[in-house]
Amino acid sequence: MRTRLLGLVVLVSLLIVPATATAESVSGTVTVADGSADGETVTIAPLDPGNELVENATETTVEDGSFTYESVDGAVTYFVELEHEGATHYALVDDGERPEFVLNETISGKLVDENGTPISNATITVTSQHGPEVTQVNATDGSYTIGPVQPDHVYTLEIEANGATYERTVSTGDDTANTTFELPTPTTDRDALTLGGGQPVNHLLRVGPPQNGTGLFVVETVSVENGADRPFAGNVSFEVPSDAEVVTGMVDNERTSASRTNDTVMVETTVSAQENATVDVFYRLEDRAFEKPVGYDVEQLAIQFAEYDLAQVEVSDNLAEADAPMPMVTSTGPLEADDQISVSITESNQSVASDQTDGGSGTGEFPLGLVSLGFVAIIAIGLAAYRYL
Structure with missing residues (x-):
């Protein structure tokens, strides 16, 4: 069975261009119960054995219940998309196979x-x-x-x-x-959530210079798992430094509301039953140093630095340099929620250039060096192999 990811990759890769004639035409059919799809648009994306586009996708239309497209050299499958009455339907067919849409x-x-x-x-x-x-x-x-x-x-x-x-x-x-x-009523019980799903670490801070001015920009991330038999709809908390200016929260890379009481930030979060979610809080600091409680009992915590090298960084005794392909420190052992961690950047560093940010509007712009190095990406490039020095 083809993976769901295939369809998403194809959709974001489509660039519609006029069809280029090739040796063989393929006809497809569309049958609609109590109706017709005549005049509707069909998009065809030719794929190689690695599910990459061989050529740009082409468009055609349905006439008298059928449509035609040209085969493409090197294509082994075709991802076919039909628009009909505000809905989109899909077929994945082998080279030479006739796509058939039946909407009944x-x-x-x-x-x-x-x-x-x-x-x-x-x-x-x-x-x-x-x-x-x-x-x-x-x-x-x-x-x-x-x-x-x-x-x-x-x-x-x-x-x-x-x-x-x-x-x-x-x-x-x-x-x-x-x-x-x-649909069972969601739980708001924070105890339904545990840190999980982000192995080998599920608590991460990314630290770098802000786009403009001095100080630091921090993205703090936890990976949580909902063990309940119903969705969780409530808040995930973060302990932040006293001088933190909170920018926004995110859940699975989508913005959400974040509110602050004293030094605790609550990020509005929903997590489906028995599923994981990645929760972030974005905040700015006036100085290039901070101290804060961990906020959670963790087996391991990591701090990654963008635009700084570790020669510029001083950290608390419960953190140590990691053998990693990027500037990073990790905890020297398990940490409790009340344990304090501290970071100080001892040398000034050039701020991120304006063309290195996402330029988004709203509550503030995010330094691209922090945002693009997402939580999953950092885990994927080898955190499992990190060792303490």
Whole structure:
């Protein structure tokens, strides 16, 4: 089965250009129950054995229930996308195989709480088995109908309701396509969350110069796991230095609200049942030094420095230089929530140039050197092999 990632890679890579004639034409068909797709757009992306684009994608239209495209030398599969009535449908076919879209199924059902009461004002995002989004619908009174869609397909429903996210799977052609889903009320109990999913570390600070001015810019990240049988919808807390100017919070790379009480920042977070999430708080510091409590009991904590080398850095005794392909320190052993860590940059360093930032608007611009070196990326490049010096 093709991975969901394939569809996402193809979509973000598409660049529509006029079709280039090649030796062989391939015809596809579109059948719509009680309707027609004539005039609708079909996009075809030719892929090599590594699922990379061989040539830029091309567009064609449906006429009399069919469409035609030219085969491409070197392509072994084609990712085909059909737009119809505000929804997008997908097919992945081998070279020479005729793509066939049959839209004759409906996904319907109800959303209820644990007492059987319909849940209103829910939003359902439908995702195909190849990964990309098919459509989005609103279930204003707890009922929903999605269609027409393809038969014998697996669809994922991402349901936004009760201030949380629920994920359910349906298969057209069996009874799951017409289902009442019970959505348990989210928990706000912080004890449902544990640090996890970020092995070998699940608490990380990225430190660098701000875009403008002096001081430091810090991105502090924890990876949390929801062990409950229902979504978590509440706050994840961070202990920050007293002079911290909080910029924003993020959950899984999407901005969210962050509020501060004294030296504690609360980041509004939702985590699906039995799932992990990465939670960040972004803050600026007036000086090139800080001291703060860890905030969590951790087996290992890491601090990574952008635009600085370790010759410029002094740290507390519970931190030590790591043997790593980037300037980084890690804790010398497990840390408790109340343990203090400190960092001081002893030499001035040039601020990040304006063309090295993401230039985003809103509460502030983020230094690209910190944001682009994401939590997962840092783990992936070898933190498991780090040793203390």
